[in-house]
Amino acid sequence: xxxxxxxxxxxxxxxxxxxxxxxxxxxxxxxxxxxxxxxxxxxxxxxxxxxxxxxxxxxxxxxxxxxxxxxxxxxxxxxxxxxxxxxxxxxxxxxxxxxxxxxxxxxxxxxxxxxxxxxxxxxxxxxxxxxxxxxxxxxxxxxxxxxxxxxxxxxxxxxxxxxxxxxxxxxxxxxxxxxxxxxxxxxxxxxxxxxxxxxxxxxxxxxxxxxxxxxxxxxxxxxxxxxxxxxxxxxxxxxxxxxxxxxxxxxxxxxxxxxxx
Ligand code: HEC
Numbered sequence: 001x002x003x004x005x006x007x008x009x010x011x012x013x014x015x016x017x018x019x020x021x022x023x024x025x026x027x028x029x030x031x032x033x034x035x036x037x038x039x040x041x042x043x044x045x046x047x048x049x050x051x052x053x054x055x056x057x058x059x060x061x062x063x064x065x066x067x068x069x070x071x072x073x074x075x076x077x078x079x080x081x082x083x084x085x086x087x088x089x090x091x092x093x094x095x096x097x098x099x100x101x102x103x104x105x106x107x108x109x110x111x112x113x114x115x116x117x118x119x120x121x122x123x124x125x126x127x128x129x130x131x132x133x134x135x136x137x138x139x140x141x142x143x144x145x146x147x148x149x150x151x152x153x154x155x156x157x158x159x160x161x162x163x164x165x166x167x168x169x170x171x172x173x174x175x176x177x178x179x180x181x182x183x184x185x186x187x188x189x190x191x192x193x194x195x196x197x198x199x200x201x202x203x204x205x206x207x208x209x210x211x212x213x214x215x216x217x218x219x220x221x222x223x224x225x226x227x228x229x230x231x232x233x234x235x236x237x238x239x240x241x242x243x244x245x246x247x248x249x250x251x252x253x254x255x256x257x258x259x260x261x
Pocket of ligand 1: 182
């Protein structure tokens, strides 16, 4: 065995025996795995960011691609999490905690705090491959709202809404006090992200099935349980017409948390 190689293996043996770790020589286990889209890894962004966090906290975060498991994620997807940065084009990236282990959650919390702290924000801003800043810390408050237009006869929908739904719901200025008690107004319902689905299928959602018939779709009322109120009988085109009318209604400004009132 050549001398060099012998010394090499002796060294490895000694290090192993002493329980030491050679920096860089052995892959260290990450304390926390962060799921990110491939382009954050490939651009070098996570390689720039995560060692800075480690330097502050001694917590080693490994960026892993989507499809792998991790304790947290940083993804351009608004379904969950807190927007902590956005691309220069304004696409927000959301940080979400995925672990239910309390020890892990505390590390994840530290990472989130750091990303939103001054040094974390500076680290995000400091990533400038070729001199161009690619990410902006935080996210603009106004996440672009896409106005949903639903096709249908909205004039007809306006009349039908007042006629059928206005018995319980406040529709608009035509029946400002017309709704009953705790029934949400259409303006309040419009603030719920799911409103298009709710209006398209309101007859499947309680309390409506008890008094609503959609021609050719819903089965007739059970004779043992007749409609408690004068039933609403509509065609599916009329349901679309109401949804179309609602798509043009302004959402009520609830000034904060959304409440179905
Ligand atoms: C007899 C009273 C009554 C009538 C008439 C009525 N609704 Fe409702 N509606 C309610 C109540 C009460 C709720 C709230 C239910 C809840 O939050 O549990 C509701 C909730 C809704 C919701 C929200 C459902 C969800 O996703 O939770 C939609 C959409 C809706 N109504 C549409 C309509 C439309 C369209 C009409 C007319 C074609 C109509 N409603 C007629 C009482 C009524």
